[in-house]
Amino acid sequence: MPSIHHQLQVSATPVAVFPLVSTATGFAQWWAADSHDIADPTAGVELAFFNRQTIYRLRPQTFVAPSIAIWRCETGQEWGGTDLSFTLQRQQSGTLLRFAHSGWTAETDYFISCNTVWGALLFRLKAAAEGHPQGPLFAAHVMSY
16 A cells, blocks of 8 residues: 655654644644544544545544654545554654655555645744744635646
């Protein structure tokens, strides 16, 4: 099964980075403006894109604060059943962030596109963690390049 992998050095502690990858409020700072908790706290979060034409529901799988946040995507034609893994390792200069989006069924054109978008997203995550927020890449109805 194909997977997307990225890693990035962040000049912030894992304690500062973890809420950005483990909460709807955190996701709204760098990923999707329309991010919110699902009513049942254990159910996870929903991220909506393009005026809610696309909605990804993420359910928490493994959380070990402040070092691991793994989400299972429950919706989406190609995202359903995939896992998003954020691993944060404390380093002298801050945090080494390792990211994986795994469990794809095939290496489609959409998979390739998502790899590129994840790169852009992780730089927005880095900026937010370092105190230079650029806002979410996905506003309610457009991408914010």
